[in-house]
Amino acid sequence: MAKAKKSLKAKVHRTKPPKAKAPKAKTRKAKAPKAIKVPKPAGTAYDPHRPLEKNQLIHSQVRHFQEVEMQLPEHLRTGVDVADIKTEGQASQYIRKVTKALHESGGRPAQKVEKAT
Secondary structure: HHHHHHHHHOOOOOOOOOOOOOOOOOOOOOOOOOOOOOOOOOOOOOOOEHHHOOOOOHHHHHHHHHHHHHOOOOHHHHOHHHHOOEEEEEEHHHHHHHHHHHHHHHOOOOOOOOOOO
């Protein structure tokens, strides 16, 4: 009967648990960002004599700048009637004047932009 008890006993193998390996630190050099090539605009992209009605984007910008100009103090306003702006060149001059007035008004200081690392 002693033999029967021995055969019923299961052999237990004690094994050590695997050692946890510390993750290896990656030591890669930072790659410089890829340069994005921006094509030059076509020579016909800006025509100071082109009627403003043919360029809805600039026409909308003139309207937005007019709204901004109305928020400026009276002494900084340009006095330009936007209804008289008929060409892209006139729109460009108006936008330049309002932008200058915005800078002179003090507005918000420019935000610093961090360089990408």
